[in-house]
Amino acid sequence: MKFNLILPLLCGLSLLGCDSPKPHDDTPFQLVENFQMGESLVVRSLALEPKEKSLWVGSSVGVSEVNYVTGELQRTFNRDHGLANEYVFAINVAPDGTKWFGTNAGGMSRFKDGEWKTFFPLHGLADYWIYSFANHPDGSLWIGTWAGANRLDPKTEKFETYVEQLINEWVYGIAVDKKGDIWFGTEGGVTHYDGKNWQSWDHKDGLGAANDSNLPYSTNTGLGTRSRHDLGVFSGGQATYNPSYVFSILVDERDQSIWAGTWGGGVGHLVDGKWHNLDESQGLQGTIVYAIAQDQDGALWFGTEKGLSRFDGEHWQYFHKGTGMINNNVYAIAITPENDVWVGTQGGVTHLRRNK
Numbered sequence: 412m413k414f415n416l417i418l419p420l421l422c423g424l425s426l427l428g429c430d431s432p433k434p435h436d437d438t439p440f441q442l443v444e445n446f447q448m449g450e451s452l453v454v455r456s457l458a459l460e461p462k463e464k465s466l467w468v469g470s471s472v473g474v475s476e477v478n479y480v481t482g483e484l485q486r487t488f489n490r491d492h493g494l495a496n497e498y499v500f501a502i503n504v505a506p507d508g509t510k511w512f513g514t515n516a517g518g519m520s521r522f523k524d525g526e527w528k529t530f531f532p533l534h535g536l537a538d539y540w541i542y543s544f545a546n547h548p549d550g551s552l553w554i555g556t557w558a559g560a561n562r563l564d565p566k567t568e569k570f571e572t573y574v575e576q577l578i579n580e581w582v583y584g585i586a587v588d589k590k591g592d593i594w595f596g597t598e599g600g601v602t603h604y605d606g607k608n609w610q611s612w613d614h615k616d617g618l619g620a621a622n623d624s625n626l627p628y629s630t631n632t633g634l635g636t637r638s639r640h641d642l643g644v645f646s647g648g649q650a651t652y653n654p655s656y657v658f659s660i661l662v663d664e665r666d667q668s669i670w671a672g673t674w675g676g677g678v679g680h681l682v683d684g685k686w687h688n689l690d691e692s693q694g695l696q697g698t699i700v701y702a703i704a705q706d707q708d709g710a711l712w713f714g715t716e717k718g719l720s721r722f723d724g725e726h727w728q729y730f731h732k733g734t735g736m737i738n739n740n741v742y743a744i745a746i747t748p749e750n751d752v753w754v755g756t757q758g759g760v761t762h763l764r765r766n767k
Contacts, residue, residue: 438728438766439708439710439721439723439728439765439766440721440728440730440752440763440764440765440766441763441764441766442730442734442735442736442761442762442763443762443763443764444761444762445735445736445737445759445760445761445762446759446760446761446762447737447758447759448470448758448759448760449758449759450757450758451471452470452471452472452757452758452759453470453471453742453756453757453758454468454469454470454742454743454755454756454757454759454760455469455470455471455498455499455500455501455742455743455755456468456469456499456500456501456502456513456742456743456755457469457502457743457744457745457753457754457755457760458502458503458504458745459479459504459745459746459747460504460508460510461747461748462508464478464479464480464481465477465478465479465485466478466479466745466747466753467502467504467510468755468760469499469500469501469502469512469743470498470499470755471497471498471499472489472497472498473487473488473489473490473494473497473499474487474488474489474494474499474502474512475487475488479747479751479753488522492527493520493522493527493529494512494514494517494520494527495512495514495517495518495519495520495529496514496515496516496517496518497514498514498515498516498517499512499513499514499515500513500514500515500540500541500542501513501541501542501543501544501555502544503544503545503546503552505546505552505565506546508523509521509522509523509565510522510523511544511552513541513542513543513544513554513555514539514541515540515541516539516540517529517539518530518531518532518536518539518541519536519541519554530568534568534570535561535569535570535572536554536556536561536570537554537556537558537559537560537561537570537572537574538556538557538558538559540556540557540558541554541555541556542555542556542557542582542583542584543555543582543583543584543585543596544585545585545586545587545593546587547562547587547591547593548587548591549591550564550565550566551563551564551565552565553585553587553593554585555582555583555584555585555595555596556582557580557581557582558574558580559572559573559574559577559580559582560572560573560574560577560582560585560595561573573604576602576604576609577595577597577602577609577611578597578599578600578601578602578611578612578613579597579598579599579600580597581597581598581599582595582596582597583596583597583598583657583658583659584596584657584658584659584660584661584671584672585660586660586661586662586669587662588662588667589662589667590605590667591606592604592605592606594660594662594669595660596657596658596659596660596671596672597657598655598656598657599613599655599656600612600613600614600616600618600655600657601613601618601657601660601669601671601679601681612681612686613655614654614655614676616686617679617685617686617688618654618655618657618671618673618676618679618686618688619654619655619673619675619676619677619679619686619688620654620673620676620677620679620688620689620690620692620698621676622652622654622675622676623690623692624650624652624698626650626651626652626675627651627652628651628652628653629651629652629653629656629674629675650675650698650699650716651674651675652674652675652676652698653673653674653675653676654673654674654675654676655673655676656673656674656675657671657672657673657674657679658672658673658674658699658700658701659671659672659700659701659702659703659714660672660703661703661704661705661711663705663711664705664709665709666682668680668681668682669681670703670711672699672700672701672702672703672713673698673699673700674699675698675699676688676690676698677689677690677691677693677695677698677700678690678695678700678703678713689722694720694722694727695713695715695720695722695727696713696715696717696718696719696720696729696731697715697716697717697718697720697739698715698716699715699716700713700714700715701714701715701716701740701741701742701743702714702741702742702743702744702755703744704744704745704746704752705746706721706746706750706752707746707748707749707750708723708750709723709724710722710723710724711723712744712746712752714741714742714743714744714754715739715741716739716740717731717739718730718731718732718734718736718739718741719731719736719741719744719754719761730754730761730763736754736756736761737756737757737758737759737760737761738756738757738758738759739756740756740757741754741755741756742755742756742757743755750764750765751763751764751765752764
């Protein structure tokens, strides 16, 4: 199916239509609408550009820009337009409005002032597989790849690469705290860099909950064998467990503590150097945490293999197929300044809104 036939589904013009479940007035948020994009399509990344009221949607067939207020589709891009690869795993909007797109096996593309440029390892990029971005206060861009992390100076286009300093070279999440420290979520744990010193944690240090469900241990070990590596939930038809495998990471705006979403070990919370973990026994919807976001109320949102969980520190709220979502696998979350929540799943995008 062609990309330009799929993306209009995001603007409310879908031939399939949008479903709008009834609001739940006794809960903080309600599901407003779903935008069906096809069962085989996966929305892996979302990014906001509040100045333009834009939601950038990265999927397995390209990227689109949607006005998140009106729902109007602004633009769509694929390889014909200059995108390195249609499978977009990461999107970043820099403070100056430059857009960066990380792709699966296609390198990294920059969209600036209407012009495209693609970066490959021959330019200094660590790898063709790009999975995360983070803007640093000094103006640099940090990039997570399957072969370490890059620091890019956008002005000089000079890359620095970090591999041996990380606990694992497969970098899925990057976050920057108010001090400018960088936090890396990798397939082998979490690494912290304060500009001088490096420190890392894995399950032996308390990251990730115990395997109470007795799931088979995941074969995703980050040993560099790409042929065996996949990003699926199941191995042999059964969910798997690797509590050191961190797929998402977030700095809490309230106290600068760290949240790390693991593969089967729920979400880890690093406070004063000690890990505390949330899993299904504490109220988390699932134990594989693909995405983490924080809303304007300070509550945390976790995208899991069993749906979406919101936690305000005391109470949980859940969204999944049973409550009207398109699919239970939640890969991306973006929250607007107006506190609307946009969720990327297998099959499309879901829009949630604060109850009034």
